[in-house]
Every structure is written in structure tokens, then in C-alpha cells.
Amino acid sequence: MYPLQLTINGKAHETNVDPRVSLLDLLRENLGLTGSKKGCDHGQCGACTVIVNGRRINSCLSLAVSHDGDEVTTIEGMASDDGLSPLQAAFVRHDAFQCGYCTPGQICSATALLEELERGEPSVVTKERVELADEEIRERMSGNLCRCGAYNNIIDAILEVAEARA
Amino acid sequence: MSEHPKGLIGQPLDRVEGPLKVTGQATYAADWRGDEPHLIGFIVESPAAKGTITALDTKEAEAAPGVELVLTHLNTPKQIPFGERNDDGNFAQSHAMMRTDHVRYVGYPVALVVARTLEEARHAASLVRFEIKADGDAIFDPVANEKLAEKPDALDGAEEVDTDTGDFDAAWAGASHTVEAEFHTSGQHAAAMEPHATVAEWDGDRLTVHMAIQILSDARKGFANTFDIDPESVRIVSPYIGGGFGSKLGIHNEAILAALAAKVTGQPVRVNQHRRNVFSNGPHRSRHRQRLKVGADDHGNIVAIHHDSLAAMSRDYPFAEAPASPTRGSYATKAMHTQHRVVEADIPKVDAMRAPGEAIGTLTFEAIIDELAHECGVDPVEFRLRNEPEKDPNSGKPFSDRKMRRCLLEGAERFGWNGPASRREGDWLIGHGMAAAIRPNMMMKAEAAMELAPDGRLVVRLDMTDIGTGTYTILTQIAAEAMGIAPDKVTVELGDTDFPETCGSGGSFGAGSTGTAVLDAAENLKADLLSRAAKADRDWKGVNSKALRITDDMLSLDERSLPISALDDGKAISAKGSASPGKAHENMAQYSYGAQFAEVAVDAVTGEIRLRRLTGVFDAGRILNEKTARSQLMGGMVFGIGAALMEESLMDDRYGAFMNRDLAEYHIPVNRDVPRLDIHMIEGFDANSNPLGSKGIGELGICGAGPAIANAIFAATGVRVRKFPIHMEDLMEKLPPR
Amino acid sequence: MKPFNYSRAADDKAAVTSARGQGARYLGGGTNLIDLMKHEIEQPDALVDVSRLPHEAIEETGDGVRIGAAVTNSALAGDPIIRERYPLLSTALLSGATMQLRNRATTGGNFLQRTRCQYFYDTQRACNKREPGSGCDAVGGLNRFHAILGASEQCIAVHPSDMAVAMVALGAHVETALGEGSGRTLPADALHRLPGDTPHIDHQLRHGELITHVVLPKAAEHQLYRKVRDRSSYAFAVVSIGVAFDLLEGNFMNVRIALGGVAHKPWRAARAEEILEGKAPSPELFAKAADAELAEARGYGHNDFKIPLMRRLIIASFGEMTAKQENAA
Numbered sequence A: 001m002y003p004l005q006l007t008i009n010g011k012a013h014e015t016n017v018d019p020r021v022s023l024l025d026l027l028r029e030n031l032g033l034t035g036s037k038k039g040c041d042h043g044q045c046g047a048c049t050v051i052v053n054g055r056r057i058n059s060c061l062s063l064a065v066s067h068d069g070d071e072v073t074t075i076e077g078m079a080s081d082d083g084l085s086p087l088q089a090a091f092v093r094h095d096a097f098q099c100g101y102c103t104p105g106q107i108c109s110a111t112a113l114l115e116e117l118e119r120g121e122p123s124v125v126t127k128e129r130v131e132l133a134d135e136e137i138r139e140r141m142s143g144n145l146c147r148c149g150a151y152n153n154i155i156d157a158i159l160e161v162a163e164a165r166a
Numbered sequence B: 001m002s003e004h005p006k007g008l009i010g011q012p013l014d015r016v017e018g019p020l021k022v023t024g025q026a027t028y029a030a031d032w033r034g035d036e037p038h039l040i041g042f043i044v045e046s047p048a049a050k051g052t053i054t055a056l057d058t059k060e061a062e063a064a065p066g067v068e069l070v071l072t073h074l075n076t077p078k079q080i081p082f083g084e085r086n087d088d089g090n091f092a093q094s095h096a097m098m099r100t101d102h103v104r105y106v107g108y109p110v111a112l113v114v115a116r117t118l119e120e121a122r123h124a125a126s127l128v129r130f131e132i133k134a135d136g137d138a139i140f141d142p143v144a145n146e147k148l149a150e151k152p153d154a155l156d157g158a159e160e161v162d163t164d165t166g167d168f169d170a171a172w173a174g175a176s177h178t179v180e181a182e183f184h185t186s187g188q189h190a191a192a193m194e195p196h197a198t199v200a201e202w203d204g205d206r207l208t209v210h211m212a213i214q215i216l217s218d219a220r221k222g223f224a225n226t227f228d229i230d231p232e233s234v235r236i237v238s239p240y241i242g243g244g245f246g247s248k249l250g251i252h253n254e255a256i257l258a259a260l261a262a263k264v265t266g267q268p269v270r271v272n273q274h275r276r277n278v279f280s281n282g283p284h285r286s287r288h289r290q291r292l293k294v295g296a297d298d299h300g301n302i303v304a305i306h307h308d309s310l311a312a313m314s315r316d317y318p319f320a321e322a323p324a325s326p327t328r329g330s331y332a333t334k335a336m337h338t339q340h341r342v343v344e345a346d347i348p349k350v351d352a353m354r355a356p357g358e359a360i361g362t363l364t365f366e367a368i369i370d371e372l373a374h375e376c377g378v379d380p381v382e383f384r385l386r387n388e389p390e391k392d393p394n395s396g397k398p399f400s401d402r403k404m405r406r407c408l409l410e411g412a413e414r415f416g417w418n419g420p421a422s423r424r425e426g427d428w429l430i431g432h433g434m435a436a437a438i439r440p441n442m443m444m445k446a447e448a449a450m451e452l453a454p455d456g457r458l459v460v461r462l463d464m465t466d467i468g469t470g471t472y473t474i475l476t477q478i479a480a481e482a483m484g485i486a487p488d489k490v491t492v493e494l495g496d497t498d499f500p501e502t503c504g505s506g507g508s509f510g511a512g513s514t515g516t517a518v519l520d521a522a523e524n525l526k527a528d529l530l531s532r533a534a535k536a537d538r539d540w541k542g543v544n545s546k547a548l549r550i551t552d553d554m555l556s557l558d559e560r561s562l563p564i565s566a567l568d569d570g571k572a573i574s575a576k577g578s579a580s581p582g583k584a585h586e587n588m589a590q591y592s593y594g595a596q597f598a599e600v601a602v603d604a605v606t607g608e609i610r611l612r613r614l615t616g617v618f619d620a621g622r623i624l625n626e627k628t629a630r631s632q633l634m635g636g637m638v639f640g641i642g643a644a645l646m647e648e649s650l651m652d653d654r655y656g657a658f659m660n661r662d663l664a665e666y667h668i669p670v671n672r673d674v675p676r677l678d679i680h681m682i683e684g685f686d687a688n689s690n691p692l693g694s695k696g697i698g699e700l701g702i703c704g705a706g707p708a709i710a711n712a713i714f715a716a717t718g719v720r721v722r723k724f725p726i727h728m729e730d731l732m733e734k735l736p737p738r
Numbered sequence C: 001m002k003p004f005n006y007s008r009a010a011d012d013k014a015a016v017t018s019a020r021g022q023g024a025r026y027l028g029g030g031t032n033l034i035d036l037m038k039h040e041i042e043q044p045d046a047l048v049d050v051s052r053l054p055h056e057a058i059e060e061t062g063d064g065v066r067i068g069a070a071v072t073n074s075a076l077a078g079d080p081i082i083r084e085r086y087p088l089l090s091t092a093l094l095s096g097a098t099m100q101l102r103n104r105a106t107t108g109g110n111f112l113q114r115t116r117c118q119y120f121y122d123t124q125r126a127c128n129k130r131e132p133g134s135g136c137d138a139v140g141g142l143n144r145f146h147a148i149l150g151a152s153e154q155c156i157a158v159h160p161s162d163m164a165v166a167m168v169a170l171g172a173h174v175e176t177a178l179g180e181g182s183g184r185t186l187p188a189d190a191l192h193r194l195p196g197d198t199p200h201i202d203h204q205l206r207h208g209e210l211i212t213h214v215v216l217p218k219a220a221e222h223q224l225y226r227k228v229r230d231r232s233s234y235a236f237a238v239v240s241i242g243v244a245f246d247l248l249e250g251n252f253m254n255v256r257i258a259l260g261g262v263a264h265k266p267w268r269a270a271r272a273e274e275i276l277e278g279k280a281p282s283p284e285l286f287a288k289a290a291d292a293e294l295a296e297a298r299g300y301g302h303n304d305f306k307i308p309l310m311r312r313l314i315i316a317s318f319g320e321m322t323a324k325q326e327n328a329a
Helices: A023-030 A086-093 A103-119 A134-140 A151-165 B018-022 B059-063 B118-125 B168-174 B216-227 B253-265 B275-281 B358-376 B380-386 B404-415 B471-483 B510-536 B583-587 B626-645 B705-717 C012-018 C033-038 C073-078 C080-085 C087-095 C107-111 C163-170 C270-276 C283-293 C306-328
Strands: A002-008 A011-017 A049-052 A055-058 A071-073 B039-045 B051-057 B067-071 B109-115 B129-134 B163-165 B177-185 B197-203 B206-211 B234-237 B269-272 B288-296 B302-314 B335-345 B422-425 B428-440 B446-452 B458-461 B490-493 B548-551 B554-557 B560-563 B573-579 B591-603 B609-619 B677-681 C005-008 C024-027 C046-049 C058-061 C064-068 C173-177 C183-187 C210-216 C222-228 C239-248 C251-260
Touching: A011 A023, A023 A049, A023 B118, A049 A103, A055 A103, A086 A103, A086 A151, A086 B018, A103 A134, A103 A151, A103 B018, A134 A151, A151 B626, B039 B067, B039 B118, B039 B253, B039 B275, B051 B109, B059 B067, B067 B118, B067 B253, B109 B118, B109 B129, B109 B253, B168 B288, B168 B302, B168 B335, B177 B358, B197 B253, B206 B216, B206 B253, B216 B234, B216 B253, B253 B269, B253 B275, B288 B358, B302 B358, B358 B380, B358 B428, B358 B626, B358 B705, B380 B404, B380 B428, B404 B428, B404 B591, B404 B609, B404 B677, B428 B609, B428 B705, B446 B510, B458 B471, B471 B490, B471 B510, B510 B548, B510 B560, B510 B573, B591 B705, B609 B626, B609 B705, B626 B677, B626 B705, C012 C046, C012 C173, C012 C210, C024 C033, C058 C080, C064 C080, C073 C080, C073 C087, C073 C107, C080 C087, C087 C163, C087 C222, C087 C239, C107 C163, C107 C210, C163 C210, C163 C222, C163 C239, C163 C251, C222 C306, C239 C306, C251 C270, C251 C306, C270 C283, C283 C306
Parallel strands: A002 A071, B039 B269, B206 B234, B302 B335, B458 B490, B609 B677, C005 C046, C024 C046
Antiparallel strands: A002 A011, A049 A055, A049 A071, B039 B109, B051 B129, B067 B109, B163 B335, B177 B288, B197 B206, B197 B269, B288 B302, B422 B428, B428 B591, B446 B458, B446 B573, B548 B554, B554 B560, B591 B609, C058 C064, C064 C210, C173 C183, C173 C210, C222 C239, C239 C251
């Protein structure tokens, strides 16, 4: 067992882990944060996406022990006392999910995406500079599979929030 | 339609469970945590198909840290043999696991290693040693084994297995234009984002399972028939399901294994199928070979249709998909012959996947209809209009409500249809194509219960499920409108066998069937409320229940009002309702309809195919929630894109093993693959369908999407591909790079 | 996943020391290693975490650029110098995987990712790469994604990296550390190897040798990376191509071509380069170069199409790049 300290959704955690435990399983099994979902456990679907030190990653492909000292934000940390985050609310309004299983990953992904846009980070479809357009968001959200096919509505939700921030 | 006031039903209400889903608070099967910690089970799969376990050594695994049990055929509790007690169908039959030393297919469980943590169980699973002697006569590929083909006893959807109308040979011989082709569609997996998961716990002879399941009542019988116990002693809880698409209609291997292990250990056991498990420990759609022949006369009128299908059926698990079913209701013809055959194979369960029949049947049939229109020199939209049937071509029954013409015409209008046009933009070859969509409309039995509390809160309970279809929301709307109560005062509780029995989610019958049961419960509750009100206050005698309103803790009607607590001494008042298919489902041909129009771009250098536009116009009767209905159609269309261009479960026929069993290699569409989908729903009300006037919508969007894309690829490239999915290499060498 | 010891290295020396044991492996972003460890295809008994070593800089070095091995794929792809001067590399990186994976995957680790061959991944099937001597089920099996160049009867797997193809096309060099301040520099196109009789060995690095930096030479004037795939995103290449060259008085100079999805390594198209070098662009020349490169290409059934596909891709890529030149002139 290895000692591990990390901050999750603003709260400090100290625990001991089997080094084999993925960050996803640490959240779900050890800490009871079952919002992050396991869809493939191999970085092929995006359902486990969380934000670590400001960047989105697949928590299934990361050993918990390698995150000592990191700051993790999960779907449980998105809403505030004031209610749903703008993205969460937009997802509901635009029906950007059906079964809801990929949704925590989609929202974590989209939350980090908004920061990436602000920092001007490129995607493969970016030309000179990042523009708020369908194709740009679709490419950036392609790491989050949705078998219910809510993709169009996910784009609408993200564009609405991104435009309000711009 | 003025007798159906525009109320809550139909409104684009946000999903009532939406806030739970966007905050991670909706508890799916693997999220459920009870009072006791769960043991975790991990499946050890057989590498061989159809054989016998000849050696088994579990000592090393048993000695590994954290391991509590290694379950094998040597220590499984008593079960009824797999496949027995099939009177109520596949889902309810025994699903026994590891009952004997016999292995049924590649991926079949040889052992379940149960430990305190996933890490311990997963590693110990690699320490189980075994040998399997293959019988050597396993069958995998239905086409290569066509000589073993049989007529199945029944066809999915309870259709006739074969049909014959008119004199096909004569009609075919007399046709002026004919097209004949053999199509191959690949196997497919539903690939719901949530892998199958079950937590099982026994209390004496009572079994409680938290699992992901579409139809609770059948699953309950399935457990009962497997363990030889009373269905009443099985409780299933399934409030949230991470996608079904048919894959969770019935119970699968992890569910039985969890229950077996829980029985042996006396502790709750959770088994999550990992993604690779899902490809063999859950169901799939068989690969099919379909042969089609269609002929038309000089005027472009269809005179002859032949559609036959050959697929695999998993041994001891009777299920035969019906690709020719949509063909039977599509076009007027002089003669039609349809036929379905299966080869029993030693492969994982073959079962219904979203739009069974239509998803692959319209894919091929609407592609060959496009070819026939082309042969006749008639525009594909005009060709379909010309061949619209007056009555069901197969049964001769009248159609209940068929707005196919409007779908075709409005779709063409919205898309800007100008024939199967093509053009070139740089390296991109652009083409337009279209197809018609048709899907049988079904109604099933369902029951529902309602309870009105004195504080004015209404709870609706039934064992229906919401697999992303919007059931929580539409039942809220139906109950609220029927009871004259605000939707935020209504709580719909689903997914628990303690609630009244329903048909569950499947076959696009859930909303209409369970919505009708809720409507009936509301009528009964209102009648009871009014009779109680009349007893309490004679002003309430003989009033019209339609005007009844419930506001806060008061019942009101026009000028009258009465506290709910006065109706039954402050107790809650409850009622039940039910639904069952009426005569109109026997006497009429009932379908949902649509027309889809696609624009594709094909890279002239590589043959890469990208969808640019897809327009779908649909007739699904009355829309119960404009927002969730649109999402259902949208999701179906995305499934159609996948079927046309990427989805294929590839089996290595030397071993009977699916090889691309993960989400990196089994491709479903990603966000960038899906352009803006243009969706239009034609307003309707099919009174023959159910009292709500709705028709099935969950599978309709798939129908027609794939063939519209295939037909657009033909327009773009001049290449007819008769296998699905269509890959770049099917086109590349036939394209002019410059 | 087999139990293992975990340690985090403070510097290169400590890392190399910790990784001496035969069963030790370096852990970078982990996006491939952890994937394979869950399947017990990789079974290290010690993981040395090198993701926090101080190799996170991208520095200009005269004409070129020196990239720390721990730089993530997303940081590298978005770096202004890389975007401006090495668009081939930026495009290749951004064509690969997803933002989530690129945020973890490192420059060093990306080179060392293992094949996606499904027979390698499926521990129930024969694979000489996973289990030497067990055979190759991909030959005679489902091999649509497999090699057409440089394969052996023992292995027809392909290297999956987009980045490595770009690095070879750009003429990158890899710097390594190997105990007591020793280390070496080797060309990116010499890092990987062909399968031969020992397909379980992917590359030329010795046990415990750690990639610390990647050095890019002066950027070519003309660059292109093109990936052909079944899905429009989040899919491994069916095939890909990286091309870099200068033009001197209308003739090709310093032509470098790397092909992806065709071999056990990023395939340096040396024969094609030789035919193009010093010549004036023309469609006939491109065809000649493509034909020369693919002269010994061989398909295994499902992947036969890759031969004409790659031919068309080479011709079209040069056509596109030189047409642009004409338009600009």
C-alpha cells in the first residue's frame, strides 16, 4: 500500500492505495464518488473523464498513486451552492444526453474544453486561430463517445455556454 | 383533434431526472452501494468454442491475496439447465452458467474469481489454470454452413417466418426492369456505454439484484427459472440504465454469476462485465446474408419482390431476426416472397439489437429499391410515391394511419432534393441519396399504480424502465395532464419489481403501453377522488372529471374546492390502471414511417466517406415530448450512420472469436462523424394505436438512415456496394483520383 | 494487473538506477502501458514513474528545437514554435487519440507505444510479439490493419503512432540516458525495428535506457501530414504519410517521407526519396517514386487495399503540396 494525498473537488484526502488502483477506481470504490463512469476502462470511450490540475484526462488509464499532490475535479464538484454549473444546466436544457451514462465524462470534458478554447489551444481542425464553430467543438468532443447519439445537442449546449463566456 | 386539448403532453419538458444525471447522482447498477461491502467478481473466459473442460486448477488463484472464492462448474449451486423453461420466451428461460464442464462458445465463463477488490480479483483470474478439449464440430459462419440452415420455429416480433403472396415467378418473369443482388451485413454489438453490471445478494431464498435491465418482469422469471425459485422471491432494482438498445432486454452471464457467487459466499457480489466481456458475455446481432430480387413494369410500378435472409442462431437460444419484415409493409406489388432461415451456431447469444429486422432489412431493401428506381429511370422519391400501397401488401389489412407520402414530400422539400445529384469539390465527390423508413408499431400489456398524498403530491409507480428514452419525463407529463396537477408535484418511480408489472423497454412499445396504463390509473384515481368528494360535499355530485385540478393540498373543480385530506381521513388515495393491445392491433397494419435524405462526401483519393447532411421526416403519431422524441430519432439516425459506415463485429471464423472486442476497434460514430441532423416530426394522432395516439419512435430513426447514405454514396461515386458497413476500400480503386 | 512496486524518480540517474531490474518499466503518461498491464500483456514488477522528471521544456537550439521527453502530446502540439515551424508534427499529434489522452501521453512514451494488433491484445490467441514462439494468428486471420512492408511470417503488426511518423519525416533524433551520465543520440528512423524472428522486441533501446529528449533539425519549407482513417476522429490510422522537403529552383531538396500504418515501424520511404531528390515535381515522377517504394509491398488478404491506397496517397500528397507551390508562385 502506498500513501497518497490529493485534493478532490476542493477537499483534501489522505489515503493508502494498492498501486494497481486506477484514479477512476480510487474515486468510485475507495472514495464513493461514483459519478465518474467506467465505460471501457481502457481510454476508448471518455466516460471516466475528470479534470486533473486543470486538464481533462481519462481517469481509467492513470494510476491513483501517480497523482500524489494533484488537484482533481469530478462531476460531483461541478455544481455549487448556487446550483448547476452553466454547462450542467445547458446539458439539461438542450437534452444533451439520454441514458446519462456518458454525461459526467462529457461535462468534465466540456468544462476543460472551455478553458482550452480560452487559452487558444489548437485542435486538428484549427486553422490560424481557434474559432467557436461546430466543427471545432465536434472534433474536441470526439473523445467522449455517446451511444445514444446526443452529439448535436452536446454541441448546442457547449456552444451556448462558450458564446455566453466569449 | 380538438378533443385532445393541448396540455402538457407533447411539450418539450426537460428530462425530470436531468439534474441527477448531470451531477453524477443517478445511480446505475455498478454505482449502487449497500450497507455491506460488495465482493467483486471477475470472469475467466474460455478461449475455445464448444468443448469440455478437461483440467482445472484453481489453487493458485484461491491462494492469491484477497480471494474469497473461485467459482467453477465444480462448486456452482443447483441450477436448471440453460435453455429450459422457455415457455415465456428467451428472457425468462433458465440462463444457467457453469452448470457443467461444457463450454458453449468462445468467451463463455470457465470461472468467476471473487475477491475483496477489483485489482485482486482481476489478477487472480489470470492464475486459474484449465484445459479445454474442443468437440471439433463447432459452427460459426452461417453462410459457410448454409447446408445446415433451418426454418426457425418463430421469428422475432411474432411475425410469420415465411410469406408468399401472388405468383412471384410469373411476376418476376413478366417484369420489364429487374434487379437482383446478394447483400452481406456484418454482425453488430449494441455497445451501450454502460457495460452489463449486477450486484446480487441473497437473504435465505430471497434474491435481490441491482442490475441494468430493460424488462424487469422477464428478468425476474429468468432468475426464478435458473435457480428454481418463486418469481415473487426475486426483487430487481434498475432505476437508471446506461443505454440498452436491446442488449439489456434479458439477463446475461454476469447476472447469474453474481447471484451464484453471492449464494456461495453469503455476501453481496458485484460483477461488472469489462468491455471485452461484453462482446461475448452479452448479446449481439448476427451477420446476415440477404438475397433480394425486385422487378417493376414499364410504368415503374413494382410487380415482384423477393427477400430472403440467412443468419446465425446461438445454440439453445432461439432467436431469429426478421430483416424481411419491413419489406412486407413497404410497397404495393403483384407478388412477394419473403423467407428467413437460421443456422444454429456455437457463438455467443444472438438477440435483438435496436430495430431488429428493420435496421438491417431496410438497409438492404431500400438500397435495392434505389437500384430499381434507377433502372426504371424514375426519381427515387417519385418511385416510392408511385408504389405506395393502399393496404398492407402482405396481410391485406388496412393501414391504421400512414403518412409515408407526407414524409417523402416534406423530406424532399426540407433537404432540397433534386434527384440523386452529384458534384465534385476538389478531392471530394459529393452525392445525394434517400430512403424510406418503416417500423412496426406495437402495444403491450402494462400496469401502473398511483398514489395521491394529502399534501398534493402524486407518486406514480410501475416496473417500467427509462433507458434514456425519456420515460420518467413523458409519464410525468401524462400523469400531470390527466390529473390536472403541476408536473413538479409528480414523482415517477420506475425500475423495481415491487411496482406493478409492465412490458418494460423494448420494441419501441414502452411509451405507448405504459403511458396508457398511467392514463388509465389517472382516470381511475379521478373517479375515486370525485366519488369521495361527492360523499364529502354534495356540490361535487355529477361533475365532469375533465375539469378537475389539484393545486397544493386542494382538489378543485370550477368554483368548488376541497382539501385532499378530507377525502379519506388524511390518508393517501391510490388507484391502479392497466393497458393492453386493442382489436385495432389485430385488425390493422400499424407502422411508424419516415423518409431520410443524405449528402455524403467521398474522398476521391482514399475512398474515405464522410456524412455531410442527413434530413429525416417522421410520422410517429402523437409526440409525447417534443424534446425527448427528437432525441430518440436523432439517436436512431446516429445508429444508422454507424450501421452504414463503421459498425462490424469481426469474428475469426477459425476460432469463433470476436476479435475487435473493444471500443477502439469496434467503431461507433464519434461526435465529429455526426453532422447537424435535420429532424422533423409530422404531427399526428393514431387513435388505433393507443388512447394517447402515439406510435413507437425509439427505433424509427435508424430505419432508412443507412440506405439513404448508401444510395448517396452511389450517387457520388457510381459504385453500388452490397455489403455493410461500407469501407473506403470498397470504393477507392473505382474512383478517379483527379 | 500483476502486483508491482511503484517509485517516482527524482532525476535521470535515479530513474536509470531504479529501472535496472529485469522486470522494471518506466511509467510516463501510462496511456498505453496501463492499458496493457490491465490485460496482463505487460507484467512489470516495478514501475519507475518518470512523468515528473524535469524534461518538460521545448527549447530552440540554433536552427532546431529540443523537446523534453515528458512534454505531453497536447503541450507539444500547441507549442507556438512547433505550430509555426513544424506543422507536420503538430498535425500528426492532433490527429492522434483525443485531448484527454494527449494531455497524459508524453513525447518519449508516444514513441514506445505498442501495436494495436487485436491478436496481440487478445491473450487467448497466438502472438509472437506477446508470447514469443506462440505463432501469429494475424497471418491468415483478420488483418485489415496490418503491415504491407517489412513484415515477417512471425509478425505482421504495425506501429500505431502518428507522432513517430512525423518525427521520422522531420529527421528527428532521440537522446537517451543509460546510467552514470552515459547516454546516446540516435536517429528517430533507427529507433524502431522490423519484426524479423524477434517481433517481441519493438525498438533498439536497451533495458533501462530512458528517452530524455527529442531533437528536431531545421524545419523543411514544405510539410504535410495526412492520416487516412475509418472514423473522422479518435481512430488509429489505416495508413498515414508525413512529407517534408525544400524546393531549390523548382527541384526537390532534402526530401523525407515517412509512412504510417504499413509496417512494424514508421516506414522511411528511402527509395521514393531518392527518386524525387533533385528532380522537378511531376505526376509521373510521383507515381514512379510511389511504385519504387511499394515494389516489394505485400498484402495478407484483408489489407491488400493498403498497397493501392498508399500509392494513391503518396501521389496525391505530393500533388497537393506542389500544386500549392504553383498557386503561390
